[in-house]
Amino acid sequence: AHAATAAAAAGAGLAVGLAYAFDAGAVYSRWTAQDWLRHYVQNALDYIANPSTFLFRDITNPIGDFLVVHVLQPLDMFLAAPPWFVTLAGLVLIAFVLSGLRPAVTTAVMLGTIGVVGEWRSAMDTFSQVLVATAIAVAFGLVLGVWAAESRIVSRITRPVNDVLQTLPQLVYVVPFVYLFPISFVPGLLASVLYAFPVVVRLVERGIRDVAPHPVEAATACGSTRAQVLLKVKVPLARDAIMLGVNQGMIMVLAVVVIAGLVGSGGLGYEVTQGLQRNEFGFGVVASLAILALGIALDRVTQGNRESRRST
Numbered sequence: 001a002h003a004a005t006a007a008a009a010a011g012a013g014l015a016v017g018l019a020y021a022f023d024a025g026a027v028y029s030r031w032t033a034q035d036w037l038r039h040y041v042q043n044a045l046d047y048i049a050n051p052s053t054f055l056f057r058d059i060t061n062p063i064g065d066f067l068v069v070h071v072l073q074p075l076d077m078f079l080a081a082p083p084w085f086v087t088l089a090g091l092v093l094i095a096f097v098l099s100g101l102r103p104a105v106t107t108a109v110m111l112g113t114i115g116v117v118g119e120w121r122s123a124m125d126t127f128s129q130v131l132v133a134t135a136i137a138v139a140f141g142l143v144l145g146v147w148a149a150e151s152r153i154v155s156r157i158t159r160p161v162n163d164v165l166q167t168l169p170q171l172v173y174v175v176p177f178v179y180l181f182p183i184s185f186v187p188g189l190l191a192s193v194l195y196a197f198p199v200v201v202r203l204v205e206r207g208i209r210d211v212a213p214h215p216v217e218a219a220t221a222c223g224s225t226r227a228q229v230l231l232k233v234k235v236p237l238a239r240d241a242i243m244l245g246v247n248q249g250m251i252m253v254l255a256v257v258v259i260a261g262l263v264g265s266g267g268l269g270y271e272v273t274q275g276l277q278r279n280e281f282g283f284g285v286v287a288s289l290a291i292l293a294l295g296i297a298l299d300r301v302t303q304g305n306r307e308s309r310r311s312t
Contacts, residue, residue: 049179056180064186067132072185076128084120088112095301103300110297119268119290126257126267127294129185133192133253138246140193141200145245148201149208150230158205162198170195170259178263188260188269196252200245207241208234247302254295268294 019025048055079087088111096104114123148155173194177187211234219233235242261269268287275284 045176045179060180064181067186067189071132072128072189075131076125079124079128080121084115087120087124088115095297099301099303103303106300107297110293113293114290117286117290119271119287122266122268122271122287123290123294126254126269126291129189129192129260129265129267130250130253130257130294130298133189133196134246134250137193137197137249137253138200141197141245141249142204142242144197145201145204146208146230146235148205149234155205158201162201165194165198170256171262173256174259174263185265187263188256188265191260192253192256195256196249199252200249203241203245203248204238207238207245210241211237243302247299250298250302251295254291254298257291 047053048060050056051061088108091111092104092108095107111123114120144154144158148158170191173191174187177190181187181190208230215233215237216229219229224232257265257267257269258272259269261267261271261273268291271287272284272291275281275287
């Protein structure tokens with residue numbers, strides 16, 4: 001092994017020396033496939049973004065219009081139309097019912113801070129997008145996570161997909177959706193779904209797999225079917241992992257808010273980007289603090305039940 005390593009190093013050194021001696025760099029064309037790839041990828045994106053094509057006209061544009069008109073705008077109006085302290089009281093009550101007193105107090109303090117600093121309208125715009133994106137991400141993540149936990153083949157297929165999606169930078173997710181959908185809330189929303197759902201899949205899959213075998217064996221011995229074991233034993237016992245997936249998915253959706261503001265998603269992310277572009281850093285800092293407060297409130301509400309169950 002040592003001799004082979006030494007021979008390889010010597011061969012590499014000799015090749016470099018000969019390349020310099022004969023000026024090989026002068027005759028190397030330095031050709032790559034970059035120009036070719038740019039040409040064909042750009043042609044494909046131009047086709048996708050063409051309003052007259054079947055993909056844009058009959059698939060992506062109707063989906064985008066439906067999400068904006070029938071989901072995002074009604075939810076945004078429901079949250080932002082009443083006075084901010086009225087909506088705050090309702091959200092605090094929901095937090096108390098879902099998670100208990102301490103998360104409700106945290107929610108009141110964080111959301112109250114947003115209202116006092118005058119960012120309530122933008123925060124509710126962002127909050128509505130986060131709720132819709134989280135619901136979509138959790139729906140896909142829950143189905144794929146349970147399926148992967150029950151099937152080794154599905155687990156092997158989803159693992160490299162999740163690895164790729166969790167490795168890509170946040171901005172990369174936005175680019176294809178800008179071409180697929182009109183400039184609105186939708187590109188940023190779907191980019192956040194794509195960014196968040198892999199972690200939901202992983203946590204749900206791990207939670208289902210880590211269920212203790214004894215209750216599963218007991219249910220099977222009593223004659224339960226596979227579906228009954230899954231829905232009435234494994235999923236309830238894995239609720240902590242599932243709620244952790246919801247929590248992490250929601251936080252990761254919120255992490256794409258600023259990036260989504262670059263493509264017209266509005267809300268607090270748009271204000272942060274505008275503050276940076278116009279050198280109005282105070283404006284951007286206030287919006288950033290509002291994002292932080294919203295994130296803390298969402299995190300506490302989605303973790304409250306899990307922590308209370310552990311304490312009991």
